[in-house]
Amino acid sequence: MTISDPSEALAAVGIHRAYSGVKALRGVDVTLRRGEVLGLIGPNGAGKSTLVNMLTGYDRPDEGAIMLDGTDITGWPAHRLARTGVARTYQRGHLYRDLSVRENVEVAALATGRSRAEARGDATGLLELFGAADRSEQPARTLPHGLERRLGVARAMATRPNYLLLDEPAAGLNEGEIGEFGEVIRSIAATGVGVLLIDHNIRLIMAVCERIHVIVQGRSYLEGTPDEVRGSQALVEAYLGRSGTQ
Amino acid sequence: MSELKTPATGLTVGGRDLGRRRGRSGSSARLATMWTLIGPALLVYLGTVVASQIGGPVAVQGAYALVSLVAAVGLQIFTGTSGVLSFGHIAFTAVGAWAYGLLTIDPTLKKALLPDLFSFLADVHAPWPVALAVATTVGGFLAFAVAPFLMRLNGLQAGIATFGLLMVVGQVLTYWSSIGPRSGQAMVGVPADLPLERLVLVAIGVIIVSWVYQHARTARLLRATREDLTAAPGSGINVTIHRVIAFTISGAVCGLGGGLWAATNRVVQSSHFGVGMTFTIIAILVLGGTRSLWGAVLGTLVWSALDSLLVYLQGGVTLGDYVVSIPEGARPIILGATLIVALMVRPDGLTGGRELTWPVQRWRRRG
Numbered sequence: 001m002t003i004s005d006p007s008e009a010l011a012a013v014g015i016h017r018a019y020s021g022v023k024a025l026r027g028v029d030v031t032l033r034r035g036e037v038l039g040l041i042g043p044n045g046a047g048k049s050t051l052v053n054m055l056t057g058y059d060r061p062d063e064g065a066i067m068l069d070g071t072d073i074t075g076w077p078a079h080r081l082a083r084t085g086v087a088r089t090y091q092r093g094h095l096y097r098d099l100s101v102r103e104n105v106e107v108a109a110l111a112t113g114r115s116r117a118e119a120r121g122d123a124t125g126l127l128e129l130f131g132a133a134d135r136s137e138q139p140a141r142t143l144p145h146g147l148e149r150r151l152g153v154a155r156a157m158a159t160r161p162n163y164l165l166l167d168e169p170a171a172g173l174n175e176g177e178i179g180e181f182g183e184v185i186r187s188i189a190a191t192g193v194g195v196l197l198i199d200h201n202i203r204l205i206m207a208v209c210e211r212i213h214v215i216v217q218g219r220s221y222l223e224g225t226p227d228e229v230r231g232s233q234a235l236v237e238a239y240l241g242r243s244g245t246q
Numbered sequence: 247m248s249e250l251k252t253p254a255t256g257l258t259v260g261g262r263d264l265g266r267r268r269g270r271s272g273s274s275a276r277l278a279t280m281w282t283l284i285g286p287a288l289l290v291y292l293g294t295v296v297a298s299q300i301g302g303p304v305a306v307q308g309a310y311a312l313v314s315l316v317a318a319v320g321l322q323i324f325t326g327t328s329g330v331l332s333f334g335h336i337a338f339t340a341v342g343a344w345a346y347g348l349l350t351i352d353p354t355l356k357k358a359l360l361p362d363l364f365s366f367l368a369d370v371h372a373p374w375p376v377a378l379a380v381a382t383t384v385g386g387f388l389a390f391a392v393a394p395f396l397m398r399l400n401g402l403q404a405g406i407a408t409f410g411l412l413m414v415v416g417q418v419l420t421y422w423s424s425i426g427p428r429s430g431q432a433m434v435g436v437p438a439d440l441p442l443e444r445l446v447l448v449a450i451g452v453i454i455v456s457w458v459y460q461h462a463r464t465a466r467l468l469r470a471t472r473e474d475l476t477a478a479p480g481s482g483i484n485v486t487i488h489r490v491i492a493f494t495i496s497g498a499v500c501g502l503g504g505g506l507w508a509a510t511n512r513v514v515q516s517s518h519f520g521v522g523m524t525f526t527i528i529a530i531l532v533l534g535g536t537r538s539l540w541g542a543v544l545g546t547l548v549w550s551a552l553d554s555l556l557v558y559l560q561g562g563v564t565l566g567d568y569v570v571s572i573p574e575g576a577r578p579i580i581l582g583a584t585l586i587v588a589l590m591v592r593p594d595g596l597t598g599g600r601e602l603t604w605p606v607q608r609w610r611r612r613g
Contacts, residue, residue: 056480078479088480096473107470110463111482159482 007070009033010086010163010194015054015064017047024050025061025218032194034162037185039209039226040198047218048198049091052165055196056088057081069162083112087161089152091168097141101132104140104151108158122158130154130184146177150184157188164188165196170204182208206230278604283457285602286543287450290315293547294446304554305442311550312445313506315543316452318530320499322542323456324492325531326599327465329472330400333524334408337415338497340519341388342381342504344419344426347433347514349377355435362423374439378448378505385501388415390494397489400475412524419516432515440509448506452499456539464491533588535595540602548596549581556580 010032017025025047032038032055040048053059055066057078065074073081096104102123109119127133130150135143140151149169156164166185170178178201185208189195199205205212206226214221214235222232229235290312297308321335348356348363349372357368372380396407420430427433440448459465468488471478478485508514526549534545562571572580592598 058479077484079482079484082480082482090477090480094474094477094480096470096477098473099469103466103470107466107483108481111467111470113482116463155477155481 008162009067009069010055010196011067012051012055012061013065013067015051015061015066017050017054017059017061023218025054027219028064028215029220030196030213032163032165032196034194035189035192036211037189037195037197037209039205039212040196040215041200041202041205041212042215042221046215048215049167050218051215052088052167052196052198055163056086056165079111082108082159082161085160085162086165087156087159087163088165089149089156089167089169091171093148093152095140095143095148095151095155098139100137101140101143101151102127102136104155105158108155109160112159114160119158122160126154126157145172146174149173150181153184161193163194163196165198167198168200169197170199170201178204279461281604282540282601283454286540287453289547290449290453290543291446294442294449298442303557307550307554307557309440309442309445309510311546311554312442312449313503313510314527314530314550315449315546316503316506317500317527318534318542318546319452319456319539320496320503321527321531322496322536322539323459323499324489324496326536326538326541327460327468327472327492328489330397330489331402331405332408333405333528334396334411335496335500336519336524336527337412338385338389338500339504339507339523340415340419340516342385342501343508343514343519344433344504345381345384345501346377346505346508347436348425349380350374350437350439350509351433351435352437359434360423360427362428363426364424367425374437374509378502381505381508382498382502385504386494386498388501389497390490393490393493394486397486397493412520416516416520419519426516430516432513434513436508436512436514438509438512440506445506445510448502452502453539453543455495455499456542459492459495460539464488468492529585531595533585533595535592535597535599537594537599538597538601541595541597541599544596552584553577553581 012028012030015025015028016023028047028051030038030040030051040051042048050059054061057073057076057080060075065072066076067073068081068084068086073084076084096107099107105123105126106119109122110116114122123136124133127136130153132143132147132151132154135147140148143151149172153164153166153169156166170181173181182204185195185197197205197209209226211223212226212229213223214229222229222235224232294308294312297304297311317335317339320338321332324330324335325332348367349370351359353369353371356363360368392411396404396411399407419426423429467478467483468491470481471483471485471488475485504519507518511518530545530549531542532545533549534543535541556572556577559570559572560574560577562569564570588596
């Protein structure tokens with residue numbers, strides 16, 4: 001892991017957000033540093049995806065601020081954040097379905113300032129890395145589920161991010177695929193990218209994260225190392241006993 | 247606010263040269279790419295030669311087909327690339343036709359026919375290339391001016407908002423006699439400067455413009471927004487800007503189409519540029535396949551050929567001892583039914599929204 005300047009972080013500070021009166025977030029403080037893998041867990045409806053939307057410019061908070069490397073970026077549009085080094089994936093994939101696998105990655109590189117030749121080179125490298133090189137000319141909609149998830153990450157990486165937010169990237173993957181995926185996440189973090197990982201697979205979270213942040217009912221609930229979180233009675237209570245076997 | 251650092255270089259794989267494209271060799275890929283331009287252009291050229299050889303009403307139909315082609319290619323640049331519907335592009339065609347008419351009609355005739363014109367419009371007179379350039383500019387400018395308002399909308403809302411533009415423009419052109427004839431009357435006396443051989447060159451020029459656009463960075467990014475509007479901003483794509491660019495180019499091409507229409511029809515009247523023309527162009531594009539230039543070209547060709555055939559049959563054709571004819575008024579019924587059947591069989595249009603593929607490669611694959 002690289003030791004990084006503490007000001008180099010993507011942070012949510014005191015975030016509140018309500019949708020037609022229903023409070024989705026009510027006091028979240030999270031800091032994602034470069035080069036680390038931070039797990040974000042919590043029961044369904046705790047506000048995990050809402051928080052990712054805040055951090056990536058897809059939504060803006062009612063209260064609180066989003067800070068990127070010491071700069072207040074609250075209210076910046078998503079495309080600007082993507083060009084400034086904040087990338088994400090989506091729970092529901094959201095691939096460019098009728099474009100080729102290669103084009104999915106190339107457009108993200110082109111849109112974030114790469115030349116055509118650079119975009120082509122980046123795409124080739126990323127598709128190789130994510131095991132989609134031999135399908136690069138197929139439309140993205142023809143990919144099997146596991147590759148779809150990986151293409152989503154490859155596309156996000158094509159923006160050359162400093163921070164990568166993964167919203168349930170392992171959903172629907174089998175055990176073997178999840179193991180490989182964990183390796184990929186760690187290798188991405190090793191290049192100095194801060195990775196925020198949301199997933200319901202607690203084993204994956206425990207295996208790859210250095211710190212875990214728990215949110216419950218829109219609030220930051222506790223944060224610690226996997227061991228600290230695992231030993232916490234509070235976590236078990238937060239999940240209301242759901243997690244006994246996981 | 248302090249400037250943020252640009253993101254670090256991404257991952258690399260073992261120092262290999264990753265800049266090479268896999269798959270087909272460079273020259274054959276280039277040939278296949280060029281064919282997507284040359285194929286449609288060649289077809290349009292040959293079609294025009296045939297129409298011109300047959301002459302008579304077929305040549306006239308051919309001229310109108312080339313005008314439709316330009317409008318369809320213009321609409322395809324926006325709708326095909328962005329996936330956003332537009333029912334308003336004929337507004338750009340209308341202002342293009344207006345500009346062309348006002349610039350080319352003889353000033354003496356203009357003063358008699360259009361007495362209320364602004365004096366600078368009454369006196370101005372320009373040769374056809376200048377008039378076409380102005381028609382293009384006016385169409386593009388109008389599109390650019392309204393784009394920031396329209397381009398924030400999606401789906402059917404966007405379509406209906408563009409239709410609102412068509413209504414406004416239609417009304418202004420009908421009643422504002424300082425820029426045209428009095429209440430809905432016709433502008434006549436547009437000179438016949440654009441015979442088939444010139445029209446076809448302009449049409450091929452438009453095909454080239456569209457092709458160049460399709461390969462530009464902005465079009466590639468806009469196609470991604472068409473595929474997934476949620477993911478596009480996350481990839482760093484500013485959806486509005488790329489839509490505005492496409493809408494402006496598209497409006498300019500439709501404005502040019504209006505100029506061609508004025509020169510071909512030689513009478514310009516606001517009632518021409520309404521729902522009928524709007525839906526004919528949309529039908530052509532949907533029939534061919536909205537997502538490709540080839541779709542716009544093939545759609546125009548098939549639609550126009552069928553329409554010409556039906557006009558021909560209405561007049562009655564003698565085949566040996568038989569006279570084949572269709573009843574008066576059956577033409578729209580047959581056209582409409584053909585459209586329904588074609589879309590049931592090929593919902594993505596005749597081309598499936600793909601560009602023309604290089605035929606040699608297909609043969610090789612079969613062999």
